[in-house]
Amino acid sequence: MKKIIGVFGLIFLVNFAFAGGWLKGKDKGFVKLNQSILSGNKFYNPSGEQIDIITTGVYQTSLYAEYGFTNKIDGILYLPFVSRLTLNSVKYSSGLVQKGDQYTGLGDADVGFKYGIRQNKSLVISASLILGLPIGKTDGGNSELLQTGDGEFNQLVMFDFGYGFKKPFYTNLGIGFNNRTKDFSEEFRANIELGYEYKKKFILAFKASTVQSFENGEAKGSSGNGIFANNIEFTSYGVETSYRITEKLGATASYFTASSGQNVLAVPAYNFGLFWEIK
Numbered sequence: 001m002k003k004i005i006g007v008f009g010l011i012f013l014v015n016f017a018f019a020g021g022w023l024k025g026k027d028k029g030f031v032k033l034n035q036s037i038l039s040g041n042k043f044y045n046p047s048g049e050q051i052d053i054i055t056t057g058v059y060q061t062s063l064y065a066e067y068g069f070t071n072k073i074d075g076i077l078y079l080p081f082v083s084r085l086t087l088n089s090v091k092y093s094s095g096l097v098q099k100g101d102q103y104t105g106l107g108d109a110d111v112g113f114k115y116g117i118r119q120n121k122s123l124v125i126s127a128s129l130i131l132g133l134p135i136g137k138t139d140g141g142n143s144e145l146l147q148t149g150d151g152e153f154n155q156l157v158m159f160d161f162g163y164g165f166k167k168p169f170y171t172n173l174g175i176g177f178n179n180r181t182k183d184f185s186e187e188f189r190a191n192i193e194l195g196y197e198y199k200k201k202f203i204l205a206f207k208a209s210t211v212q213s214f215e216n217g218e219a220k221g222s223s224g225n226g227i228f229a230n231n232i233e234f235t236s237y238g239v240e241t242s243y244r245i246t247e248k249l250g251a252t253a254s255y256f257t258a259s260s261g262q263n264v265l266a267v268p269a270y271n272f273g274l275f276w277e278i279k
Contacts (some may be wrong), residue, residue: 016069020172020193021162023074023116024083031068032252038059040267046154048262054098056265057086060107066114067278075078076130080107083148085140097255103140108149109133119146123163128158128176152182152219156189184230185217201244207256208237230249234261240271248277 014154024030038058042050061082082104089100112130114197119126136149156191158176165171172199178187186210195205219230238256245251258264 006136006243018245020174021126021160023071023114023119023126024066024068024278026068026071028279029065030275031278032273032275034064034252034271034273036062038265038266038267039273043267043268044234044258044261048233048260050266054090055088056230057084057088059086059266060108071119072116074116076110076112076128078110078130080109080136080167083107085146085148087141087143087146096147096206099142101141101143102148103137103146103148105137105148105276106135106138108136110156114160125158125162128156128160132156150184152180152184153272154178154180154184158189170195170197180217180222183217183219185219187232188212190216194241203242204241205240206209206237207240207254207274208235209256212236229263232261232263234258234264236269238269242275248279250275250277 025251037059039055041053041055045051048162053148059082060080061077062080064079065075065077069075076257083106084104085102087101091100110130110132112128114126114128117125117127132152132154133149134153135148136147138147138151140146156176156178160172160174162172163170169219174189174191174193178189180186185271189209191207191209193205193207193221195203197203210233213231215231217230236256236258238254240252240254242250242252252271252273252275256271257268258266
């Protein structure tokens, strides 16, 4: 039961990957309210094999925001302000019942900035520094196994390369390195996106993300049941759609699944959201 909640790393990449290489511009921005839903009883163990576990639910309501302080620098905020984790009860044939568990609280937040190395061209390049703030709880629920935070301060450096093909197609490639403290292993992160925009109203994007651990940390205790558990790995892919209801207001929906991994839930992630553009 100590290895059931590592999937939050996947949720973070799903929400952050769409930022891309393009900056918003001075006094312009983007705010997104997102709801992520994961529930299932399949898990990738440390050997990468799928195993059965007690049905686990992860429900996260988060806020993502980007704002252009200058034409070269955007500020970034990611705040999962409601993280609800559930563990189903189990009734055995003998009649014995193993009680379930649940916990709701704040999740670990991320703040940072993105710098435009090359903008206003067909090929754009940006660099981001994202700081992970350990404000979540490391011992939630009656079992003290349900965590909304890992208790460590991490620093993620990302480089994004975006390219606008002849309209309406675009693509973006992100490559990063995540340094983790408290003897957690460092990580290599990457994501790729291919999108199609129709009349500035509808966007369909195919995305893939991966996290690969350097396996160089020996964090104990919370390493197996934290949101960003030690030595998490996964490769996920999926599709996201966005529709502009008005010039500034829009809605999004996405579906992502992990095709391989270790120490993460092997279940699809569903996301639904609303976004507001500051122009």
